[in-house]
Amino acid sequence: MGTKLKKTYKFAFYTSSLLTLVLSGLIVIYELVFHTVIWSSVLIYALVCFIASFFIIQYRVEHFIYRRVKSIYNSVSLLDAASLRKDSITTDMASLKAEVEKFAQDKKLEIESLKVxxxxxxxxxxxxxxxxxxxxxxxxxxxxxxxxxxxxxxxxxxxxxxxxxxxxxxxxxxxxxxxxxxxxxxGDMTLFREDFNLNEVIENVVELIEMKATKKNIEVEVISPEDAVMVSADQERIQQVLTNLIVNSIKYGNRDGYIKVSVEEFNEDKYSIKVQDNGIGIEEENLPRLFERFFRVDKSGSRKEGGSGLGLAIVKHILEAHEEQITATSSFGEGSTFIFTLQKTKPTTTKETTSKLGLFF
The missing domain is CATH 1.10.287.130 (Signal transduction histidine kinase, dimerisation/phosphotransfer (DHp) domain)
Structure with missing residues (x-):
């Protein structure tokens, strides 16, 4: 704090000190010529001069800088003078420069964000x-x-x-x-959380997409623990997640290929679900946009297969509603892998609950 004050009022301090020395010297000379010097009066006079000079100079310099900088803001269309706060202006030019640079950088980022x-x-x-x-x-x-x-x-x-x-x-x-x-x-969609066996949901999904897989002679293999895999989630929405992922793998899968759906323990609280295929794969530059609405890796072939182009975006948002994440990895020409997690059923949880969760996109 001391360093900041010293920097901020450096100009006013030195200028006030100089004025005080000059004025006090004049008084001493005057009293030497005409009267006897009363040093206590000189010291009081010097102190009053210093304090008055310091505040007057500080105020005038701040006012001067504020007016000049504001005129610069007015002349530059990129910056907005209305957002310049008077209380943020000081005589410390380094701080003033940093403030203006920060303001300009923020505006630049805002413009870039608007362009995106x-x-x-x-x-x-x-x-x-x-x-x-x-x-x-x-x-x-x-x-x-x-x-x-x-x-x-x-x-x-x-x-x-x-x-x-x-x-x-x-x-x-x-x-x-x-x-x-x-x-x-x-966040307007209500999730009905309940405890259910994930193995049964996977089995239902595989039965539903069996005809699609048969058309391309794609084998769908399920690898999961023999015991019931009990999770806490919205059963209907998780079934939709699995359906969208497997149908997507069929859509971009090679004829006579395979799809593996595997379930394993992720940690003490969650299961990890993996959907893997040996299809055409995804180029590395397309992976960051994979879950965007209407984004298609193969813009010609995928349209022939149908679909709304929203499948993976819906998957991402359903899992985010469950406070879960999904990741995608791929090697172009070799296939893709999607992995997401689900909360295990808590032993003490026996009552079904309904929750409404907001989302961030």
Missing amino acids: RENFRKEFMGNISHELKTPLFTVQGYIMTLLDGAIKDKKVRKKYLKRASKGVDRLLYIVKDLDMITKLET
């Missing part, structure tokens, strides 16, 4: 418009064809209506996923 958000918004709008326009144009094309006369042909009418129905189903699928991820991000 703007780019993300543009990319998101472009992606969602692309996802929606494909089924919309499909439905519109079939309906227009029917209206142009094809409706009179029963065979054509039935075929085109079925195709239009598939397009509508695709739209509903995308809108449903968008609604879910919005609720997850805003």
Whole structure:
């Protein structure tokens, strides 16, 4: 604190001292010439001069610097003079410089953050418009064809209506996923926490995706403890997490490949669940964006496979709602591995609870 005061008032101190010496010297000379010198009066006079000079100089210099710096702020469009606080200005030029540099750096970071958000918004709008326009144009094309006369042909009418129905189903699928991820991000989705056997959920998921895996002759192997793996979570949402991860592995998997779903103890409180495949893999530069909405590693092939492009984003948000994390590792051309954790059932917990958790994106 002493160093700060010495730095801050250095200019005022030396200037006041100089003025005090000059004025006191003049008084001494005056009294020597005309009267006898009264040293006690000279000392009192010097002290009063020093104190008065110090505060006047300090105030004037601060006021001068504030006005000059504020005029600089006004002349530079990047900085905002309204945010300049008068009480933060001192005669210490090093502190003043640091304050201005910090202000400019903060503004620069703010501008960069806004640019990133703007780019993300543009990319998101472009992606969602692309996802929606494909089924919309499909439905519109079939309906227009029917209206142009094809409706009179029963065979054509039935075929085109079925195709239009598939397009509508695709739209509903995308809108449903968008609604879910919005609720997850805003914390409006309620999680129903309960104790359940994770092995049974994995078995159900494998049965559900069996047809998809069979089409590409992909073998799905489950490696889990024989005893019940009891976890505390929202069973329906965890089933969705596993479904999205396994379906994603099938989508990007090689024909005649494999998918391994393994469960093991992570620590005393949690289990670790791993979904591993030997598919096309993910390039290293794409890994940081893997859980973004509508981000696709293979922008052409994945669209043929369908999906909303929100699967992994939903997975990430569901697990964050459970206060869990998911990680992804991959070697391009060799496959990918997704690992997440779940809370073990506590021995004393017998009552089901409902929780509503906020999310951060």
